[in-house]
């Protein structure tokens with residue numbers, strides 16, 4: 001039977017030192033993948049920090065832009081009021097001339113009434129202009145203060161972003177080193193074990209290989225059977241946890257190294 005023959009062959013190949021080597025290499029690959037996961041999480045976090053800093057600085061910048069826009073709009077309104085004020089003043093001057101040359105008392109009363117109402121209007125405009133100018137002065141002061149603060153903040157942020165980018169570069173360097181190591185370690189594994197590992201790793205993402213201590217899977221803490229433990233000792237095939245599907249390995253101090 002080909003199945004039995006294959007088992008026989010495997011048993012022949014799997015000396016204790018071979019089992020030890022396989023388990024050690026599997027553990028090493030799993031460790032490299034753990035390191036890769038850690039460095040990738042760190043990288044993501046660094047990118048997120050940069051995004052937050054950039055968002056904050058842009059929000060602050062937009063705030064200042066909004067305030068400058070408000071100042072511009074208010075300055076425009078204030079100018080319009082000043083023009084109106086000037087026009088009203090001219091209007092009053094004209095009425096004074098007309099009033100002086102009024103021919104009847106009735107005419108005089110009409111001019112006086114018009115002038116009085118224009119004076120009220122003028123006073124209102126003067127108040128408005130004054131209010132605008134006071135408000136504008138305050139806004140301009142505030143925005144100038146904020147711009148100074150913003151410049152300092154922008155400098156600080158740019159420095160932080162630069163440092164974060166440096167850390168990202170270091171992360172990427174480590175990442176490529178781990179990837180290189182992963183390639184090397186993968187090549188140490190027999191093709192069959194390698195593909196089994198990749199299958200578990202693709203599903204579990206973390207800790208594809210776990211140790212068994214006191215017959216307990218250290219991945220999910222379920223007890224394994226004696227038969228399974230024996231199978232691990234013999235090393236004819238990889239043993240998977242029935243509960244969490246991870247590859248089970250013996251602890252380093254239980255591995256026999258007769259090589």
Ligand SMILES: [Zn+2]
Pocket residue numbers: 217218219220221222241242243244245246
């Ligand atoms: Zn388990």
